[in-house]
Amino acid sequence: MINIAVAQSGGPTCAINASLVGVFRESLKVPEIDAIFGSINGIEGIINNHLVDMKSIINTNNDMELLRQTPSTVLGSCRYKLPDANEDEAVYRQIAETLTQRNIGAFFYIGGNDSMDTVNKLSAYFAEHELNIKVIGIPKTIDNDLCITDHTPGFGSAAKYVATTMHEITRDSIVYSIPSVTIVEIMGRHAGWLTASSAVLHAMGETAPHLVYVPEVSFSEEGFLADVRQEMSKHKAVIIAVSEGIAVPDGVQSGVVDNFGHKYLSGIGKYLEDIVRTKIGCKVRSIELNVMQRCSSHLGSKTDIDEAESIGAAGVRCALSGETGKVMVFRRVADVPYTVVIETAEAADIANREKFLPRDYINSAGNNITDTALSYFMPLIQGDLNLITENGIPKHFAIHESVLR
């Protein structure tokens, strides 16, 4: 008999709790697994020995259904980067102590590429010190920028939110008789996956988004203005999708000083809005989709949430088969009918790396997305959750804030 531990890390998504359900539900089926511990605030909970007995928190199948439709990380999160063991071994010893003391034979870490670095380092440390503790990574990130895996849990729901919202913003933008430009700022510091997903509207017969700017393509103000003028000659209301991370001239985003005398951290949307207002002079608005794109579970993709649960469950089976230092990944077999299989990859090959949009997903002008990309995006946003509601609002599963501290 062993116990297991699971933790959630990095920025919230709509699918992290579904992966937690996957680990939990699968573990319940396994006779060799006794207690299932949840670590509060990612790996910090292991370091600080702040664990909760998941079976005392998740009591029913209804709880699991609620968790599947609850955004963010029910166990809290962290942004903790594990030091190298040969530089600072103390924290490794603390982690090993918590895990051995609690008889934990497997640790599942749901997170992005920083978390996969933790999986890699911990599994290497345990192997070196002959501790029989398996460490398995379960991927998640709305950024979809993990290597090897076809896509990441959390991305499909975020993409569904972005596409649905862009569609609605398009309707909203077109109502007045005067020309206008609407700029929608979408998350993605280095990779344009989520911004590019807004182009699925083209499959709905929409001309919007008329322009799409991603970090993979170099950006120039002159090119941008020429693009906008060109689109304004064709459409009364021009809709633009832009990644928060496109490269703009140094200092531009931090050049504004506010009335308290400190720098104003305006986003790229406001920056482009200012360019359009100053250089073109038409009606212009910028919209930041902000955290809504990572927490709008009411628009969760059923495909995404189901896959997130499946890949969590697969992680448990992987650990039980004796593997460690692995990350669970999706391999896409076919777009139509959409088929994926779950495999494993070395955490070392995923940690600290990023995957960018393929060049053929971006048009030759570098200002929109090709139809080639749509067959990639489309399956990931299919299906709706059968939401449990109360008072007209989707219900959530939450641990009392005193437990989270």
Next chain:
Amino acid sequence: MINIAVAQSGGPTCAINASLVGVFRESLKVPEIDAIFGSINGIEGIINNHLVDMKSIINTNNDMELLRQTPSTVLGSCRYKLPDANEDEAVYRQIAETLTQRNIGAFFYIGGNDSMDTVNKLSAYFAEHELNIKVIGIPKTIDNDLCITDHTPGFGSAAKYVATTMHEITRDSIVYSIPSVTIVEIMGRHAGWLTASSAVLHAMGETAPHLVYVPEVSFSEEGFLADVRQEMSKHKAVIIAVSEGIAVPDGVQSGVVDNFGHKYLSGIGKYLEDIVRTKIGCKVRSIELNVMQRCSSHLGSKTDIDEAESIGAAGVRCALSGETGKVMVFRRVADVPYTVVIETAEAADIANREKFLPRDYINSAGNNITDTALSYFMPLIQGDLNLITENGIPKHFAIHESVLR
């Protein structure tokens, strides 16, 4: 036999097209009504004789279902304020000419309190000039600030969006172990109805929003900081709802000069974020719900959309009964079971006036919403639309942009 005309005006909502369906579907049933004209861009379409035959655009019941789930104004909108007839009669003559030339016996104007001013002025002008053209107002606004009516179509869906999104933002905000403040800026320049609706989360057992600031209560920076510190002593993650229109010291919002040398129009959320960062120094984020709160039809309230259609249909019956210069209004008979009846009010009593939150909806400290308000808000957000989707995204009904010009 008469023809009728219908137009949509003011800022978009999720329910304006449902009211258009109400006018259209009811008119189809009436043998005395022949053509149903849609005016492009509100009253401007009447002035410019830019009308479309609605029967050539809406062909099936499925079209009507799609329109019901399509946000914004399918016929376009305007912000046109009709001058007084004794100051500038020319535009009245143009309007009368279009309507008589097209044999239009009734004009339905779906809009806010500016549009009700148009209803009032036009009906008076037609009566004075013995033109038998009935003018009826159909209310709409997410601001819920029209007098006499219990609530306005469009508000319920916006409130459902705000409450659902605040719920999800609450989950998103609580994940890290460090204290934080999250400020959510909600529409409402003069009235706090929509901001206040976020407090329905209290009925879900949430402590958030911990603070709610509305324009009806005077605001002070000192009071705000004291409130935030007080809530931070109780909660790790403090969530604040604030109306865009709360009164802040003169010049504060326009005091920031951007890198182009012109004034930076930052919103109230950014302003409060700066105060918290500077004076308290904790992690702080502001989120502007922006146009999503008025166009997120995927979260439409079934109650709202059904009522919007009903009140449009009632407008047609009202005109046929010989009334003019009236606005259709809701009177609430009971909260439980929720019952409303549709009545009429004088457009003169609604035009250019605003309705504010009752004092007993706001707590004595002026920084949150009372439970008394919840029984008012709750029925308005009930029920979900049975959305027609395509490619995983809710479908919309749209007129080709060339028709809108």
